[in-house]
Amino acid sequence: MIRSVKSEVPVRLTVKRLGEYHAPIEGRAGKLRLDFNENTIGCSPAVRRALARMTRENLAMYPEYEATTRRLARFFRVRPAELVLANGADDALRLIADTYVEKGSAVLLAEPTFTMYRFYAELAGARVVALRYDDSMRFPLDQALQALRRRPRVLFLANPNNPTGTLLALESLRRILAGAPQTLVVVDEAYYEFSRATVLPWIRRFGNLVVVRTFSKAAGLAGLRLGCLFASQEVMDVMRRACSPFPVNTAALVAAEAAVRDARFVRNYAREVSRSKQALAGALERMKIPVFPSAGNFLLADFGVRAPRLLMGLERQGILLRDRSSDFGRAGYVRITVGTRAQTQRLIGALKRLW
Ligand SMILES: Cc1ncc(COP(=O)(O)O)c(C=O)c1O
Known part of the structure; x- marks a missing residue:
């Protein structure tokens, strides 16, 4: 076992006061990454x-x-x-x-x-x-x-x-x-x-x-x-x-x-996301899941108490969403990055199976 040596150097007070360090999430490659609002098809x-x-x-x-x-x-x-x-x-x-x-x-x-x-x-x-x-x-x-x-x-x-x-x-x-x-x-x-x-x-x-x-x-x-x-x-x-x-x-x-x-690439992607966002919002509404209007490439939805189990189920199927419950002080709020229509259909299919 490697033992770490002790440091006696004082640390800036503002750094001491910060919360514990949490490493960014790893191991996302190859999954349907709807958790960080990235472009889901890659760059031009x-x-x-x-x-x-x-x-x-x-x-x-x-x-x-x-x-x-x-x-x-x-x-x-x-x-x-x-x-x-x-x-x-x-x-x-x-x-x-x-x-x-x-x-x-x-x-x-x-x-x-x-x-x-x-x-x-x-x-x-x-x-x-x-x-x-x-x-x-x-x-x-x-x-x-x-x-x-x-x-x-x-x-x-x-x-x-x-x-x-x-x-x-x-x-x-x-x-x-x-x-x-x-x-x-x-x-x-x-x-x-x-x-x-x-x-x-x-x-x-x-x-x-x-x-x-x-x-x-x-x-x-x-x-x-x-x-x-x-x-x-x-x-x-x-x-x-x-x-x-x-x-x-x-x-x-x-x-x-x-x-x-190649600005056209970005314009086309944004157009695809906009159509896809409508489809996802519609599907969530039909499932009676509250969803908020969004001007970004993501939607905030309230899955209520079933959110943690749902997120785990989706992750098992290789679909990552972002749990935002800590922002609201109660379980349920999930941020979903919107990708292409095909990716959204995959998500909707999985949601329907797990809901
Ligand atoms: C509002 C906002 N600003 C900035 C960033 C970070 O962007 P960057 O990857 O350029 O650091 C994000 C990423 O989630 C964001 O949502």
Whole structure:
């Protein structure tokens, strides 16, 4: 048996306070992965070809960001100075916290939401002010506007929200941005390709807006880790100061360029997911399982007390869904990633057998 030696080095208080470390789920390959909102058919074949063309020299060199930043900026219709690349949206969120959150700063969020907002805020020593989505999964707009009067340093907001699927109207976002000039409002648009709703052009209008996007979801590149941050040049210049020198690897740059060149692949996939989502929502409703409207590539359903047994049964058949009961304080809430119609039919068949 290997005995680990004891360390006497003091650990940062904020790290000590974090919950126990839980390794991300492993062993998902080969299964129908409807648990992490990934692209369920994989990235564009053009991306694979571009990666195969990489040379040994490419891999030996440190990454160079200028050309890809210019190419992506053109695709997103922003100036290169308004874009920073990050190692996935997660890394983008960490960079925001590293740049803006001081020990004791207030960070506002509405839960349930993407868990990494709280994680990076707490890691930075923030005081987290958490509002709640209501039982119909509506964003608590009035409470948020009120909380913003106290000028929290950052507001993290996923639009559409994960796991509720809620999409906040543009007018509500405008009120939030206009009402909080001293709060950095982070609008995480990880699921933009499915919702088609964006405030990205507003980075020229609001100096307190940061938009986050990712290549992990619709583009099918979660394994390569590429996220994008967008804001006014002034905000981006500040964040660049806190950035690691090489946060994104060369393969991710090559893949991203190929992915935006083949934007049709993503559009077609999003269209397929939208049809599939309707079919799944319809099937769940017919089975009398409550399901919430969603603007993302996932649906939140309430399977009640039978959820744990159902999830186990599905897993035995190689189908993975995400149990979100801990977000709601009771068993039942399950988030289901929507894939192709064929994949959804497989899921519906299994659900009918197990329900
Ligand atoms: C709202 C939201 N933001 C960010 C992420 C993380 O994206 P990435 O893989 O780019 O780190 C996720 C992933 O589930 C998400 O749901």
